[in-house]
Amino acid sequence: MEISIFGLGYVGTVCGACLAKSGHRIVGVDVSDHKVELINSGRAPIVEAGLPELIAEVVEAGRLSASQDSMSAVLETEVSIVCVGTPSRDDGSLDTRYLEQVCHEIGTALKEKADYHLxxxxxxxxxxxxxxxxxPILERESGKKAGVxxxxxxxxxxxxxxxxxxxFYEPEMTVIGEFDKRSGDILENLYAGIEAPIVRQSIEVAExxxxxxNVWHATKVSFANEIGSIAKAVGVDGRTVMKIVCEDKKLNISSYYMRPGFAFGGSCLPKDVRALTHLGRHLDVEMPLLDSLMESNKSHITKGYKLISSFGKKKIGFFGISFKAGTDDLRESPLVDLVEKLYGKGYQIKIYDKNVDYARLHGANRDYIEYVIPHxxxxxxxxxxxxxxxAEIIVIGNPAEEFKTLVQQQYPDKIVVDLVGFMEGTTDAFQNGICW
Ligand SMILES: NC(=O)c1ccc[n+]([C@@H]2O[C@H](COP(=O)([O-])OP(=O)(O)OC[C@H]3O[C@@H](n4cnc5c(N)ncnc54)[C@H](O)[C@@H]3O)[C@@H](O)[C@H]2O)c1
Structure with a gap:
């Protein structure tokens, strides 16, 4: 394909050189005449392993060139890939002015172009x-319609x-956010030689x-550093700890827990987060990330309360009250907190939870249920x-299989608040979950 690449920084240069190596004809566009000159003389404008050789090869082969003429670049290519910088402003917000400028230029060129362009x-x-x-900039400047x-x-x-x-050659995945199928098809075709799953989604999901x-990666770094700091303060090598922690691919390095839903709870997580952060404070270790966990968790219980109270109904049926399905353990269940909050405000609540009910009648947990949370x-x-x-409002509190039917049997006169994600994919679910 004939491709124009706007912005010859780290992303644009690597992307351009690799696509040229794959056989496409690339013209790079940058406002920096120095970068344009470097590329045209077969030299890399950035320091990156293997790039000088690659640029020299593809420029020599006539498949990569650079220019400052954005109009010709758009007119002479089928696809424009925009890779300009999006730096932070002083207040932390994203500065999109370079992107807006490039879209302005591409839109102006599209006005002169009869053929379809991606x-x-x-x-x-x-x-x-x-x-x-x-x-809006592209449509306004070109006088044309996206998707047409x-x-x-x-x-x-x-x-x-x-x-x-x-x-570039071995990504974990290629994410395509498409305005329409035709746009996605062309882009998918561009990555045909790359062995990686292609994920096609809406533009907003891709963004x-x-x-x-990136925020997950930043969280991982901060987490490891804070754990390392507490470990160091107690005379333990945090590197050893984290290395072994990463060996667990079931709960630790996996998709487990990585799902928006409801607050964590149970007899271990809250207690242990509190104990470790208490120790950290005692040892004078700064750990703002770990310190924020209980606060973050509490905010989701409050969100649950706000959502339920927003419907203006008083009769609520809870399906599941233990923090996860298949247990009668109610210690620090966030659902108990939610029920208590609603009960205190006069909501009429009934709760169905097979395991907890059994425990109330027969189990070891009976004392806890009868004496600690008798209400x-x-x-x-x-x-x-x-x-x-x-119930006027059905709250699905934990993912017991039997509650799936509550979602499947649509009750026209009831509102379903799904805290666990059974309703995934439906529009209602999107509105009646608290983190999705
Ligand atoms: N650097 C990375 O590792 C990396 C990785 C993934 C994503 N990104 C993202 O990719 C984007 C580009 O990052 P980068 O590190 O390559 O940026 P960069 O600052 O290295 O390069 C941006 C280039 O855009 C050029 N430019 C600015 N305005 C222009 C215009 N109107 N026309 C043509 N060129 C113009 C600049 O001269 C510069 O050469 C950013 O949004 C960044 O967040 C970067």
Missing amino acids: VVIRSTILPGAVMEVLL DFGLAMNPEFLRESTAIAD MIKYTC VSNLLNSDMSAVIDH
């Missing part, structure tokens, strides 16, 4: 910005500087994925259909 945003940009900021005269896609970049070329990845115990009901009949 615009791909590869720069990192906040969710909503492509559709709300860049698309030109295509639009968001294709976040995941390369790491220093291993950027290898990351959000990029930020989620909650009185709300338990063994008859699931009685709780359904009572």
